[in-house]
Amino acid sequence: xxxxxxxxxxxxxxxxxxxxxxxxxxxxxxxxxxxxxxxxxxxxxxxxxxxxxxxxxxxxxxxxxxxxxxxxxxxxxxxxxxxxxxxxxxxxxxxxxxxxxxxxxxxxxxxxxxxxxxxxxxxxxxxxxxxxxxxxxxxxxxxxxxxxxxxxxxxxxxxxxxxxxxxxxxxxxxxxxxxxxxxxxxxxxxxxxxxxxxxxxxxxxxxxxxxxxxxxxxxxxxxxxxxxxxxxxxxxxxxxxxxxxxxxxxxxxxxxxxxxxxxxxxxxxxxxxxxxxxxxxxxxxxxxxxxxxxxxxxxxxxxxxxxxxxxxxxxxxxxxxxxxxxxxxxxxxxxxxxxxxxxxxxxxxxxxxxxxxxxxxxxxxxxxxxxxx
Amino acid sequence: xxxxxxxxxxxxxxxxxxxxxxxxxxxxxxxxxxxxxxxxxxxxxxxxxxxxxxxxxxxxxxxxxxxxxxxxxxxxxxxxxxxxxxxxxxxxxxxxxxxxxxxxxxxxxxxxxxxxxxxxxxxxxxxxxxxxxxxxxxxxxxxxxxxxxxxxxxxxxxxxxxxxxxxxxxxxxxxxxxxxxxxxxxxxxxxxxxxxxxxxxxxxxxxxxxxxxxxxxxxxxxxxxxxxxxxxxxxxxxxxxxxxxxxxxxxxxxxxxxxxxxxx
Numbered sequence: 001x002x003x004x005x006x007x008x009x010x011x012x013x014x015x016x017x018x019x020x021x022x023x024x025x026x027x028x029x030x031x032x033x034x035x036x037x038x039x040x041x042x043x044x045x046x047x048x049x050x051x052x053x054x055x056x057x058x059x060x061x062x063x064x065x066x067x068x069x070x071x072x073x074x075x076x077x078x079x080x081x082x083x084x085x086x087x088x089x090x091x092x093x094x095x096x097x098x099x100x101x102x103x104x105x106x107x108x109x110x111x112x113x114x115x116x117x118x119x120x121x122x123x124x125x126x127x128x129x130x131x132x133x134x135x136x137x138x139x140x141x142x143x144x145x146x147x148x149x150x151x152x153x154x155x156x157x158x159x160x161x162x163x164x165x166x167x168x169x170x171x172x173x174x175x176x177x178x179x180x181x182x183x184x185x186x187x188x189x190x191x192x193x194x195x196x197x198x199x200x201x202x203x204x205x206x207x208x209x210x211x212x213x214x215x216x217x218x219x220x221x222x223x224x225x226x227x228x229x230x231x232x233x234x235x236x237x238x239x240x241x242x243x244x245x246x247x248x249x250x251x252x253x254x255x256x257x258x259x260x261x262x263x264x265x266x267x268x269x270x271x272x273x274x275x276x277x278x279x280x281x282x283x284x285x286x287x288x289x290x291x292x293x294x295x296x297x298x299x300x301x302x303x304x305x306x307x308x309x310x311x312x313x314x315x316x317x318x319x320x321x322x323x324x325x326x327x328x329x330x331x332x333x334x335x336x337x338x339x340x341x342x343x344x345x346x347x348x349x350x351x352x353x354x355x356x357x358x359x360x361x362x363x364x365x366x367x368x369x370x371x372x373x
Numbered sequence: 374x375x376x377x378x379x380x381x382x383x384x385x386x387x388x389x390x391x392x393x394x395x396x397x398x399x400x401x402x403x404x405x406x407x408x409x410x411x412x413x414x415x416x417x418x419x420x421x422x423x424x425x426x427x428x429x430x431x432x433x434x435x436x437x438x439x440x441x442x443x444x445x446x447x448x449x450x451x452x453x454x455x456x457x458x459x460x461x462x463x464x465x466x467x468x469x470x471x472x473x474x475x476x477x478x479x480x481x482x483x484x485x486x487x488x489x490x491x492x493x494x495x496x497x498x499x500x501x502x503x504x505x506x507x508x509x510x511x512x513x514x515x516x517x518x519x520x521x522x523x524x525x526x527x528x529x530x531x532x533x534x535x536x537x538x539x540x541x542x543x544x545x546x547x548x549x550x551x552x553x554x555x556x557x558x559x560x561x562x563x564x565x566x567x568x569x570x571x572x573x574x575x576x577x578x579x580x581x582x583x584x585x586x587x588x589x590x591x592x593x594x595x596x597x598x599x600x601x602x603x604x605x606x607x608x609x610x611x612x613x614x615x616x617x618x619x620x621x622x623x624x625x626x627x628x629x630x631x632x633x634x635x636x637x
Contacts, residue, residue: 245501246475
């Protein structure tokens, strides 16, 4: 008995220490939810989302997976705007370019290996597009609102361009871009080669997207709480000050913008595979505004806010349908900008901290600080 | 208050362009040659030849619009020069980006305190240090930076909760944590009370004496200037108007005239 107890003690302590060490990678001043309670809630939420298809069936799960797909787009803007201070209306450019790229490649190489390649090319395409646009903006000295204007104009240019691709001359191999009618018959997402492959549709697609989203969210949490994440936030707060610490601010902005392009590209590829369709509608002003609304309502400085607000608003918008949905989403934006400019998740977090009555962070900033110094 | 003013004993620290071009070092740390900055039709600095010696503590004074902040922003690369050259440690740095100049040993504290309000004092102090130090060395340097800023005990306080004077001290501490050879301070005591001014003066002179950091400090308050520096440069209409000991500058009727206006 005594032997068992003494044997379990260090092992248990070792396990807790490993868990604490793992937690520290995902915690810090740049994210809300630095407590054991948060992680328990996070686990419950993931389990609930995993159980969702079992409860509502594959059709509803497939419908809900679209909202999870959009969450990558919300996260892309949260990273770019919320953490690096670059307000971009161009995330849908990377979303759309990646979606179309996936469509063109997968239609021409409609085998599992071809579709796997199309997935990668699509995501990389979004990142490359962001890199090129970002390079000319940031190294060209474009700052602040002018970045917003250029990204918005890029969106509108893409919309106009893709809308006029109805002719046969805009057929790439087997894939017709289709102008306003869009590009149908994009195959489902598949990973693998030949017989060793898996095709994702309805429920399996839902689980793929959920898994990718959880991994992306945790990866971004680790990033924004790392040394590099602190530099991103420093750039957001004061570019000139950050330069005076020896950081290459343009390079940081370009790297984050490219990462945002990859995330938006991932969203676009999943979107194209979800609906088997892409159209110039993804470059419309209305759609370009949605990420800004999601991130503003959720709280642009929180990754959690971007995810929850994106899923929540899109669920609401989709449930309401029609013009009324846009009126309500627009009203939501106004209410939150005027009433809760920091967004709903930071407000909930602050309220929770105040209710605890100690006015401090819920748990271990001290431990985090000491270790990461 | 005592000062460590190596330039006071070496009145001419300027080097020739040939010396600078060959990289032959003397004790000159910073030198500008015909440095010019134009904003549209307005000339903010007009062919300025300005120099700072290693370990010197020099104050830069002049009426509003004289070009003081512009000169410092040209030295850091925040502004691109319209003409002329900047030499640092014997090398032409005119075309270097700001972060490259910082890595060569120049740093600056801007006029308006710009600490990161959402981060704690410790997290603020860590930001400049994490670029070049890790692990135990990083921890030690962060401790030293907080100590040097006089903010021991405030490690876990959000920077936004600090007083204006403490924020100024934190920023100077963060800039000094980079271990620069030249630190530029733009009005570090603006808006501070007497005790806070004395604390800043004490920090600056300590950093200068103990670490040998050369300073260029923009300041209007001549009492503060006299408390930290012997040598002063007066800037007027974008050019150097006078250079010399603070006693001579204070009693110079021409300097008094440009400060009071109506000279033309």
